[in-house]
Amino acid sequence: MKTVRNVFGAVASATILAASVTFGATAANAxxxxxxxxxxxxxxxxxxxxxxxxxxxxxxxxxxxxxxxxxxxxxxxxxxxxxxxxxxxxxxxxxxxxxxxxxxxxxxxxxxxxxxxxxxxxxxxxxxxxxxxxxxxxxxxxxxxxxxxNPSVLITSNKAVRTLADMQGMKIRTPNPVMAELVKAWGGVPVSMPTTETYNAMNTGVIDAVMIGPSGIRSYKLNETAKYVTTNIPSALDxxxxxxxxxxxxxxxxxxxxxxxxxxxxxxxxxxxxxxxxxGQAGLQLAKDSGVEMIEIDAAADAEFRAQMEDTLNAFIDKIGSENGVDAHAIVAALGSK
The missing domain is CATH 3.40.190.170 (Bacterial extracellular solute-binding protein, family 7)
Structure with missing residues (x-):
């Protein structure tokens, strides 16, 4: 009987050991x-x-x-x-x-x-x-x-932007370097800051406007700080x-x-x-539902913005290429080719 018990005990111990090794291997691999x-x-x-x-x-x-x-x-x-x-x-x-x-x-x-x-x-x-x-x-x-x-929209706290003249002197949070250069060309003052800081900056007057992808309206509650959104100024995407x-x-x-x-x-x-x-679509709808006025610039204003930014864009691409030793114009052409 003792022998049987010993055999049974040995088998049980081996089974438990094998199970623990298997479980340990699974845990180790996770x-x-x-x-x-x-x-x-x-x-x-x-x-x-x-x-x-x-x-x-x-x-x-x-x-x-x-x-x-x-x-x-x-x-x-x-x-x-x-x-x-x-x-x-x-x-x-x-x-x-x-x-x-x-x-x-x-x-x-x-x-x-x-x-x-x-x-x-x-x-x-x-x-x-x-x-x-x-x-x-x-x-x-x-x-x-x-x-x-999608391309950025312009969210303003107090002043509607319908023409190039409307942008003069406005302090605008820009999403990237190229938009900072364009805002300068358009007569505005670009301000660089993380999106997480834009709500307070708009509320306190540190900036007059935010240029951001339309999804940011909901994410950062910018519908609460805005009076106007201009949706089709020629702008960059992120x-x-x-x-x-x-x-x-x-x-x-x-x-x-x-x-x-x-x-x-x-x-x-x-x-x-x-x-x-x-x-972005949800953000634009939220702005509308919050009473924010939605603006689309007309063809004449669009042409004015684009004419004013052409030289700045070319200079920006030249600068990036020179600083990084690459043919930036070729990269832009490759990206833009359909």
Whole structure:
């Protein structure tokens, strides 16, 4: 009987040991990636890109690879530092804006040239069609996504802008360097600041207007600070990235790399562009519902704006090319070719 008990005990112990080894191997293979962004958790980019990606990679890997999203700057305040956070490994993945570090992403910034694209989907496809021209700017990271929103609208607190003359002397928050140069050419005063600061700046008179993609109306409650929105001034659109730390990428298994690749890239980027478009339409509707006056400049005013900005645009492209040792005009031509 003693022998039987010993045999039974040995078998049971071996079974428990095997089960614990199997469980331990599963736990060891599981990984959680930290995604950092600076917007509220309900922002269209969280709900339209990052949260779906987290759900999809969890399903694709059977829970072996998961993502935890840290919104609202939980892994560090200040959207300007997003690129640094992903390079240094503070976060495994970050959402960010190339023009917050324009020297790093000078070539990507050529997609912002006003007049190239009617919408974010066209711009996003152009970026991926020409990724070979700009991919070296992302060499310190793993590029997961790159997309654009729709051209900016002009949101003003007290003064309607219907003509070039209306813009003279206005302090305008601009979304990127090229729009800063154009605002100067148009007679305004460009002000650079993160989108998170625009609400208070409008309310306190630090700035008179905000130039931003229309989705920003809802995200930053700008309908509460605005009296007018001019929707069709010839303006730039913004670009956005989702980047992964190189070491975090290298540490993934080949299977997990393949599955993450399949879920990201152009397809995910186009989803980001659509999410911005839908959010932009919702933002414009919110402004209307809040009693904000919607303005469209007429053909004569449009021609005046475009004539005034032509020399400035060419000079800006020349400057970027000279500073970075690239043929910036060729990049603009490639991006703008249909």
């Amino acid at each position: 990984a959680e990636l930290k995604i950092a962004h600076f917007m509220p958790a309900m922002h269209p980019m969280d709900q339209g890109v990052m949260s779906p990606l987290a759900e999809e990679i969890n399903a694709a890997t059977g829970g072996e690879l998961t993502m935890r999203i840290y919104p609202s700057g939980e892994l560090g305040k200040g959207p300007v530092q997003q690129y640094k956070r992903v390079v240094t490994g503070v976060a495994d993945i970050v959402f960010g804006i190339p023009d917050y570090t324009p020297q790093q992403f000078a070539k990507t910034g050529m997609v912002h040239i006003p007049g190239l694209f009617a919408n974010g989907t066209e711009a996003t496809n152009a970026l991926w069609d020409n990724i070979g021209l700009i991919e070296d700017e992302y060499a310190q990271t793993k590029l997961l996504g790159l997309w654009a929103n 670009s956005f990235y989702l980047l992964m730390n190189k070491s975090s990428w290298d540490n993934l298994s080949d299977d997990h790399k393949a599955k993450l690749d399949a879920l990201t890239g152009r397809a995910m980027s186009l989803r980001g562009a659509k999410a911005f478009y839908d959010a």
